[in-house]
Amino acid sequence: MGSLRHRVGLLDAWRHRVRSAVSQLAAAGAVIVLFGYLSLASNAFLSTTNLINIGVQSAVVAIIAIGMTLVIITAGIDLSVGSVAALSGVLGALLVVTYGVAVPLAVVGGAAIGALAGLVNGVLVTQAGMAPFIATLGMLSVARGLVYIVTGSVAVSGAPPEFKLLGQGRLGALPIPILALVIVALAGHFVLTRTKLGRYAYAMGSNVEAARLSGIPVKRYLSIVYIISGTLAGLAGMIAASRVNSGQPNFGIGLELDVIAATVIGGASLFGGEGTVIGTLLGALLIALIRNGSVLLDINIFYQQVIIGVIIWIAVFWDQYRRRRSPER
Amino acid sequence: MRIRLSVSLSCAVCAAVLASGCSAVSVPGSGASGGPKIKATGPLTLAVVPKAVGFDFWDSVRKGAQCAASTMTDVKVQWDGVTAETDVTGQVNLLQNFLTRQVDGLIYAATDAKVLAQVSQDALSRNVPVINIDSGTNPQPSNVPVFATDNVTAARKAADLLADALGPGEHKVAFIPFQPGTVTNDQRTKGFKEGLAKHPNLTLVAEQSSNSDPNTALSVTENILTANPSLDGIFAANEPGVVGATNALNQAGKAGKIKLIGWDASPDEVKGVTSGAITALVVQNPFRMGFDSVNAMVKTVRTGQLAASEDTGVTFVTQRNINDPAVQAILQPSCANPPA
């Protein structure tokens, strides 16, 4: 009997491993197929400039999506990232333009503003006991409102040339947004796979009560997760502002949807407990590829929306299919 | 005789009827048939609603409107708007709230021509006069004037400017619209394409929307440059598109080499003209839209006289004329130095 179950267990485990690999491959496969198709369909696609452009264009979404992955792993959600990114970008630009703060300091300031917004989200979720959806929906509105109050709804421009460095500068041949993304991704991967924070995120997302009874300080770690999400949104907001050399009050409206799409396409489950940095990067890359390819092939913008929506469906369907197929006894 | 008399009698009746009818039309509010109420004295509250808050253009409208109000006693301008030009329902709700609060006049820019037509009707049936700025409705009620730029004509001229800047020979050009499906966007698209048709040496190789987001415009322009390395000119049809395209050209080292015709005049755009990254800007006169519409509205409410629609005009700003005082007045509108 035991040996039978043992064998069945082995089989199941093996199946599970194959399935989770295939789920990653679904996003990876889509990226490869699209990449191949675009290489053939557009002779401009494979140029170094274009590939670097795709990297830079995906950086903002990808950086925020890495924070979002952490949040979604805990079975939470952060809807405020787009607004928080705008708030950071605008206030960061304002620090430089109006108060003459040094640019590196302003970047730190922008990220800190994001962190503060994340802290508020975290406190609302853990202390006030609000559902993450509600808490961050509120923050989405509050942060956007603050942007308009602070700017009078006019773009903050007139920043000195150094302000461009973060979004437009290069280190050697590597654009700084890509460099920032690489650093964030490596750190994110390390955090998720090798640190207590990452382990606890998965545990809380898988079973928050088990985590609590195992002595994990759930509230503290959940708060940290939202702070990280806010900080990365702030950093990405600064990169976006730097790319257009101004703080744009209308930046990032609806950005959270792209970010969540990237995360979900990358295999994260909105039920928590699942998600990887690599998957999320693939998801963000896929979205950037679709956008880039659509312009290269001069496809109507409305079709781009449809394509992204369909890919979300496929990804989520895949996720649920996997869930249904997995043995439950 | 009898016959003639009866005819003249009936004519007199006719005339009386006509006269009363006419007077009802020419002096709105004096008859029982409705029309705006005259409020010759006392405080007035006017609602001024842009398509969305968040852009330089609409901020200039606000300055103009508030400037007009500040020159008069007892006139207050309530400025409010939704945060995205696509938020049609939000704008409908906002306007209805203003009507509920019984403002004396409604000045607004329609985010959607068809949907907002109903709101104008509601306002008129409550005897609240309406003026459209920038974008009107469809159908446009005869007693709702429009204070706006003639977008089709101005965009046609933008194509001419691009052709002039590029000179003779074959050229590839790209077009960056901002919100396909909106009236203003579609008018500018129509005008630009009509203009292009007059210049067969210009070929339109890409048409990609910026979604009114500068970061999107930046990515889109980068990708257009990738797809068309030999691009010669770009027309970006509103401010975020121009800001994004300018940054893309600067980062690609193609500023000035690729001719960029833009629209509107935010500080970043003006800087682009000065630096040579932007060849020319089609600059509307939003200050005047706000200023003139408020003045006209006050006149309508105070006297009952309906205003006529007005083309607030455009100015083409280039490196050459940018320092002219008249152009500066348009670029930096203020109550102290109002543009013509």
Added chain:
Amino acid sequence: MIEPVLETREVSKRYPGVLAIDRVSLAVEPGEVHVIVGENGAGKSTLMKLLSQVERPDEGAVLVGGKPVAFRGPRFAQLVLGVSMVHQELALAPHLSVAENLCLGDESSRWGVLSRRADRRRAAELLSRVNLAVDLDRLVGTLPVADRQRVEIAKALHGSPRVVIMDEPTAMLTEAEIGHLFTVIADLKRRGIAVVYISHRLEEVARLADRVTVLRDGRVVQTLPAAAATPQRLVQLMVGREINDLYPKPEVAIGQVLLRAQGICRRGKVVDLVDCHVDVRAGEIVGLAGLVGAGRTELARAIFGADTPDAGRVLLRGREVQLRSAQEGIAAGLGYLTEDRQVEGLAMALPVDQNITLAKVPHRFGVIKLRAERDTALSRRDQLDIKTPSIKTLVRLLSGGNQQKVVVAKWLETRSQVLFFDEPARGVDVAAKAEIFELIGRLAAEGRGIVLISSYLPELMNMCDRIVVLRAGRIAGELVREQFSEEQIMQLATGTGNGSQR
């Protein structure tokens, strides 16, 4: 020979990678109580799903009244065929009222408008058949578990059932409630309704069954009359070998008091704890007995620190400790194995090793030491004989007994001196149950203190050195091993008769 009311002929059901039911033939006679026993994974639940048309068999035929039936889903099975099912997981909508639940899916209506009065009449009639007096408008979510189950049975009686299938109906009930359930079953039987009854509790078979069918690995081992079905015989058939001792309790010398909880008070949603006192000595297994809602789990959680008590002191080895969270309880050397592993105890989506180290991740500055983690997991796996293909296997793929061992491993890792086991054998099959009790005995023998919570008195009476009985949040009495008897415990738990006071 009597014509069977419900019959399967050579039915099989395959799930991905598993042949869950393998050519099973089973005949249920009218008015009989037919008990199905078997270990977890033997195919009991799957077989019931085939009978009640929740799942379609891959091969073979299901016959009702001697005729093969088409597969049209559970509603068809209940209303047309008269085969209805009482689900193990209580398939009721907690946010709907009792009446609404009873008529759910078959509401009386006229032209699409619900007829409340007709529904209420029908609901009241159904409730009377299960002898349950409860407000029809009460939300099902607010009912106690036993009442909810009664509602579920009432729901199954809608239509004109010929067969009612019950999937482990006693798993969540106390002794007294089980008695009431059996009365309802006897009543069904009297009316000629056959009951197919799945159970883990072999002792129930004698009280209930007419015939017993034993399943193992998806096949019928044997169908035997109740008289022949002694627990020993059934275990042997189920496991395929003999298990000598279900409750292997070692002789342990009992030492010093490890844990003393004094005057524990706590207001709670279900029950208020009042002035509770519990001592646990080294090597001792202390049972917590009581009816559902008496506060056993609540008391354990309050002592452990998961729910902070309003008043009272906890002393470990004579020194007072402040336990305001699970974190502090763990740090002080306590461990709590929850009642519901799936809901509270394990992160099901994580692998075995990560669950083992969950309460104490080896790390330096927040960075996990992967090698140390692996070594820990491997040694605990070997120590507790956790049967898993790999320590990287997801916990949800393990059997109930092995999942329980993973939880134990987690607490051993925190060096817990006193362990609370809350219903450790629930949902675990016979062989694994014996293994878990053997493990509990071993943990005690190593000098730890054990608190064992169970609704199943034989478990407590066999395993414990002392049993503390709770009634309505208070300690009703305490019995030492020589005083153990089911009557004594039940008298204390229900407040009838005189138990010995402490």
